[in-house]
Amino acid sequence: MEKFSIYAPRLINPEENIAPGHRACIGCGEVLAVRYALKAMGPNVIAANATGCMEIISSCLPTTSWKIPWIHVLFENASAVISGVEAARKALTRKGKVPPGRVYCLAMGGDGATSDIGLQSLSGALERGHDFTYICFDNEAYMNTGVQRSSSTPYGASTTTAPPGKVSIGQWSQKKNMAAIAAAHNIPYVATACSSYPFDLMAKVKKAAEVKGPAYVHVLSVCPTGWRHGTDTTIQMGRLAVESGVFPLYEVENGKYKLTFDFPKLRPVKPYLKLQGRFRHLKDEEIEKIQKQVDKEWLKLKSLVAMSMEKKPVAVPAAIESKGQGAGSKGQKAKSKAKKAKPARRPGKKPKKVSRRGKK
Amino acid sequence: MSHRTGLEVSHAAAEAVKLAHVDVVAAYPITPNTHVPERIAEMVANGELDAEFIPVESEHSAMSACVGSSATGARTFTATSGQGLELMHEVLTVASSMRLPIVLSLANRALSSPLSVWGDHSDVMAIRDCGWIQVFAENGQQTFDLLLWAFRVGEDPRVSFPVIVNFDGFHVTHVIEPVFIADQEEVDRYLPPFKPNAVLDPRRPVTMGAYGPPFIYSETKKAQDFALHKSKEVMLQGFAEFEKIFGRKYNFVETYKAEGAKVLLMVIGSFAETAMDLVDKLREKGEAVGLVRIRLWRPFPQEELRQAVRGAETLIVLDRAMCFGTLAPVVSEIKAALYPEEKRPKIVSFVGGLGGRDIRLEEFEYMVRRGSELAQKGQEEIYETIGIR
Amino acid sequence: MADGPLTWKNFIGGFVVDKPGNAAEYQTGGWRSQKPVWDNTKCIKCGVCYIYCPEPCIRQTAEGYFESDLFYCKGCGICARECWTNAIKMVQEEEV
Ligand SMILES: Cc1ncc(C[n+]2csc(CCOP(=O)(O)OP(=O)(O)O)c2C)c(N)n1
Numbered sequence: 001m002e003k004f005s006i007y008a009p010r011l012i013n014p015e016e017n018i019a020p021g022h023r024a025c026i027g028c029g030e031v032l033a034v035r036y037a038l039k040a041m042g043p044n045v046i047a048a049n050a051t052g053c054m055e056i057i058s059s060c061l062p063t064t065s066w067k068i069p070w071i072h073v074l075f076e077n078a079s080a081v082i083s084g085v086e087a088a089r090k091a092l093t094r095k096g097k098v099p100p101g102r103v104y105c106l107a108m109g110g111d112g113a114t115s116d117i118g119l120q121s122l123s124g125a126l127e128r129g130h131d132f133t134y135i136c137f138d139n140e141a142y143m144n145t146g147v148q149r150s151s152s153t154p155y156g157a158s159t160t161t162a163p164p165g166k167v168s169i170g171q172w173s174q175k176k177n178m179a180a181i182a183a184a185h186n187i188p189y190v191a192t193a194c195s196s197y198p199f200d201l202m203a204k205v206k207k208a209a210e211v212k213g214p215a216y217v218h219v220l221s222v223c224p225t226g227w228r229h230g231t232d233t234t235i236q237m238g239r240l241a242v243e244s245g246v247f248p249l250y251e252v253e254n255g256k257y258k259l260t261f262d263f264p265k266l267r268p269v270k271p272y273l274k275l276q277g278r279f280r281h282l283k284d285e286e287i288e289k290i291q292k293q294v295d296k297e298w299l300k301l302k303s304l305v306a307m308s309m310e311k312k313p314v315a316v317p318a319a320i321e322s323k324g325q326g327a328g329s330k331g332q333k334a335k336s337k338a339k340k341a342k343p344a345r346r347p348g349k350k351p352k353k354v355s356r357r358g359k360k
Numbered sequence: 361m362s363h364r365t366g367l368e369v370s371h372a373a374a375e376a377v378k379l380a381h382v383d384v385v386a387a388y389p390i391t392p393n394t395h396v397p398e399r400i401a402e403m404v405a406n407g408e409l410d411a412e413f414i415p416v417e418s419e420h421s422a423m424s425a426c427v428g429s430s431a432t433g434a435r436t437f438t439a440t441s442g443q444g445l446e447l448m449h450e451v452l453t454v455a456s457s458m459r460l461p462i463v464l465s466l467a468n469r470a471l472s473s474p475l476s477v478w479g480d481h482s483d484v485m486a487i488r489d490c491g492w493i494q495v496f497a498e499n500g501q502q503t504f505d506l507l508l509w510a511f512r513v514g515e516d517p518r519v520s521f522p523v524i525v526n527f528d529g530f531h532v533t534h535v536i537e538p539v540f541i542a543d544q545e546e547v548d549r550y551l552p553p554f555k556p557n558a559v560l561d562p563r564r565p566v567t568m569g570a571y572g573p574p575f576i577y578s579e580t581k582k583a584q585d586f587a588l589h590k591s592k593e594v595m596l597q598g599f600a601e602f603e604k605i606f607g608r609k610y611n612f613v614e615t616y617k618a619e620g621a622k623v624l625l626m627v628i629g630s631f632a633e634t635a636m637d638l639v640d641k642l643r644e645k646g647e648a649v650g651l652v653r654i655r656l657w658r659p660f661p662q663e664e665l666r667q668a669v670r671g672a673e674t675l676i677v678l679d680r681a682m683c684f685g686t687l688a689p690v691v692s693e694i695k696a697a698l699y700p701e702e703k704r705p706k707i708v709s710f711v712g713g714l715g716g717r718d719i720r721l722e723e724f725e726y727m728v729r730r731g732s733e734l735a736q737k738g739q740e741e742i743y744e745t746i747g748i749r
Numbered sequence: 750m751a752d753g754p755l756t757w758k759n760f761i762g763g764f765v766v767d768k769p770g771n772a773a774e775y776q777t778g779g780w781r782s783q784k785p786v787w788d789n790t791k792c793i794k795c796g797v798c799y800i801y802c803p804e805p806c807i808r809q810t811a812e813g814y815f816e817s818d819l820f821y822c823k824g825c826g827i828c829a830r831e832c833w834t835n836a837i838k839m840v841q842e843e844e845v
């Protein structure tokens with residue numbers, strides 16, 4: 001459980017930028033996560049929202065739940081839309097057509113909008129380096145259209161397009177690791193968060209907003225409707241996901257992994273799975289399989305964290321440092337040159353980058 | 361004063377974009393439009409144009425970024441062709457419904473399959489009902505002029521619609537032509553700064569793209585269609601003002617030697633130039649043949665078209681696209697427009713110039729002869745494909 | 750949308766909604782079958798109920814206690830489950 005001071009809730013930004021009267025299901029963790037994210041962003045933001053639950057529950061003409069400038073265009077293009085917003089702000093600011101100063105650009109979408117249909121536009125926007133924050137509100141299926149599978153649906157879950165049957169256990173594939181995909185773009189900030197950990201979520205979104213350049217936050221957003229559990233257990237479900245290692249919370253800052261909560265011992269996954277209707281059909285041996293997979297992923301993550309904390313300097317030949325980014329045979333050549341170049345380095349002086357790494 | 365210079369038409373288009381002080385360009389390369397964004401990227405890289413160029417990863421994202429940019433209040437441009445336009449299709453309807461005056465230069469290209477990078481009008485005809493203002497340029501000068509007009513009319517708060525300027529792939533885009541390039545001062549006089557009604561700005565938060573359930577959706581579409589029809593008044597003002605400043609005259613439907621013509625050729629796009637040569641030739645021989653060119657394609661100028669063809673006995677309509685399973689797009693539009701007329705000309709349909717195939721003078725002459733013959737025999741329901749083997 | 754009737758003539762161009770948060774006029778309280786009731790003798794005024802409310806419709810009173818705005822409250826029961834001191838009970842609507 002998130003360890004916050006018991007009176008901390010009273011210290012948070014009281015401003016609500018998503019108004020009550022929205023049509024989210026009873027006990028929705030996704031809209032709760034949106035609420036926190038907007039608190040962290042503050043009023044100085046422009047948001048582009050993909051089609052999905054959060055768009056539909058909040059924007060029925062002629063009304064809106066949003067108190068910030070907000071645009072919805074389509075399902076797969078929130079990242080491209082925000083690219084345009086960001087570029088426009090840049091040009092208009094430079095030309096003195098809007099007051100100077102930074103306005104946060106926020107793109108948000110569900111797991112379908114992010115890891116499936118909108119993956120290309122997200123990758124493009126991350127790669128181009130726009131100054132924006134992308135938040136994926138991951139409820140692990142296409143909930144808006146009635147709980148169809150996505151590539152973010154976990155193994156074994158029942159959805160309407162991957163239902164369990166005589167010859168199927170439901171979702172046959174492993175959950176796509178979106179945070180790792182985002183991190184592979186070498187962007188300055190990536191984090192995972194969960195709707196059950198408001199202070200952590202807000203801190204991460206704030207960090208993401210403040211970072212210059214692209215930032216990605218992947219938020220596990222508990223959905224009682226699609227997961228089939230009691231509406232009052234939304235917070236509990238997120239906690240179990242995190243504490244069992246099913247959904248670990250971490251940050252990747254400039255390529256370095258850092259665990260938000262490290263647990264000496266993870267809770268077993270079984271109680272988490274047993275509380276949800278979408279896993280009800282799973283037999284013990286399948287639960288055991290899921291347990292093994294979770295343990296494996298947890299270890300993988302821990303080793304990434306350990307590597308990030310590695311004190312030992314990694315020797316990088318000087319020539320590669322300065323020019324060797326070429327691909328294929330060119331890169332190979334650079335390497336062989338590098339070897340020759342070594343003696344040219346001034347004796348007694350370590351290469352700059354290496355020594356800096358060593359200090360950290 | 362403007363100066364006359366010989367340059368590739370795609371580069372003339374880029375000059376217009378630069379003179380318009382565009383703020384954001386988001387574009388993706390596709391033949392034969394590529395030279396437009398390339399030239400703009402070069403202008404931005406050299407500091408000749410103070411704009412943001414977004415080299416997006418697809419046309420879907422190009423149009424999406426344009427929507428974001430225009431909604432933020434920036435003057436926004438993109439360029440595409442053929443498959444690129446089709447990939448944008450989903451976003452095009454959003455841009456027009458949201459009333460975002462993006463300008464798109466469309467180098468018309470055939471559609472796959474088979475893959476063809478060459479010109480025809482299949483691309484624009486497939487999206488003709490997406491709510492954009494659509495005009496056709498027939499040469500470099502018109503491309504340059506109509507792009508400036510597109511910004512002015514599209515951004516006018518009484519219009520507030522996106523505009524497509526069509527110019528034929530290769531036949532126009534890649535040709536080096538003498539073009540009058542306007543002065544900055546003239547353009548600034550013609551084109552006021554972009555001042556949209558509502559933008560994405562934290563100082564005054566608005567919601568754009570809310571969804572419309574059945575109790576309100578019909579009202580949104582009625583409002584949109586009404587506004588598009590009504591924008592014709594402002595378009596005419598845009599032409600009149602253009603003539604005043606630059607001396608070149610445009611209209612929704614333009615005619616060439618059509619006075620007293622019994623037979624009228626009707627063409628959309630750059631093939632009008634060959635058709636004019638034929639009309640000159642036949643008029644010299646004393647034949648009453650003229651030409652009608654459709655400049656404005658959406659909103660369709662029904663009344664102006666009726667006036668332009670009044671008195672003619674035969675209309676010969678050339679389409680550079682097919683509508684599989686029914687009439688070709690331009691001819692079906694013409695037939696619908698003329699249906700209420702008491703005295704209607706006979707209408708003969710030809711399809712040609714597909715996938716970059718040229719239509720030569722002799723073939724235009726064949727169309728006139730064959731068209732007149734079919735009309736006389738009362739067989740005008742048949743359509744022919746020009747030069748087919 | 751401009752003020753006045755919901756006709757096609759009354760839209761702001763592009764169907765922009767220029768009244769931030771005006772969806773708050775929509776009543777979601779009708780969805781509820783249970784409602785939260787606070788026992789203020791147990792309440793330690795920490796606000797955990799307020800922070801976890803997805804609507805959000807829980808507010809602090811002048812005395813520092815918390816209450817739910819029943820115009821919006823959908824009766825999910827998160828506040829009751831998360832309260833540190835069990836100060837909140839969910840009760841059937843018709844019982845009260
Ligand atoms: C191009 C396109 N394909 C499909 C849809 C239908 N659709 C709308 S929302 C949605 C699922 C959204 O899922 P997700 O992104 O996970 O968001 P959630 O609703 O779960 O929050 C789908 C399939 C669409 N709107 N557009």
Ligand code: SF4
Nearest residue numbers: 025028030053143223
């Ligand atoms: S389906 Fe799930 S995510 Fe969507 S509104 Fe309902 S509870 Fe929230």
Ligand SMILES: [Mg+2]
Nearest residue numbers: 110111139141
């Ligand atoms: Mg989802």
